[in-house]
Structures are given as structure tokens and as C-alpha cells.
Amino acid sequence: MEFEQCTMNLSNWIKQEEAESGDNAFLYPNTLYFKVLREVNEHVSEFVTNCGDLVKLAAKYSATYNQLNSEDHEFVTFRLDEDIFTVSYFQE
Incomplete structure (x- = not known):
């Protein structure tokens, strides 16, 4: 399944991921995943x-x-590369 690409605010994404x-x-x-996201967020505010x-x-x-050691690197890479989808509700 193909997912659409869009630009997303990284700070908002981190908050959403933490809430979920x-x-x-x-x-x-998971702490490693969030640490990596925060380090990236120090340099960029959006990602595709x-x-x-x-x-x-x-x-x-x-x-x-x-x-990261190879096992942690594999886990964090998997989390960073997960498909992201957005749901839009259209009103007629």
C-alpha cells in the first residue's frame, strides 16, 4: 500500500507519538526513539x-x-521509517 507524502511539523509529531x-x-x-527525534528537532522543524x-x-x-548498537539501531530505524497516514474529513 502506498501512502501519501506530506510535510509534518516534527514537534507536533513527537507530541502525538508520545501521547499514543x-x-x-x-x-x-522507546526512550531512544524519542531522544533521536528530539535531537533531530533541534535542527529541523519539519519532515516529509x-x-x-x-x-x-x-x-x-x-x-x-x-x-546505537545494531539491535537498538534496527528498532529506532524501524520506528523512524514507519508509514504515517493522515485522515481528512471533508464536508459537503
């Missing part, structure tokens, strides 16, 4: 969804991402 994760956001290895943009930005801007 609930208490799990504070558990390892569904094209690997977050992975590229993490490799460029996150010291944590570049120092």
Missing part, C-alpha cells in the same frame, strides 16, 4: 512523511542515532 505511546514512551527502547526522511535526518543530526 502513553507510559511506554518512558520505557527502553513516508519517504525515509526521518531516517536521513537522524543519520545527519542525531549523535545518539549514530552511536
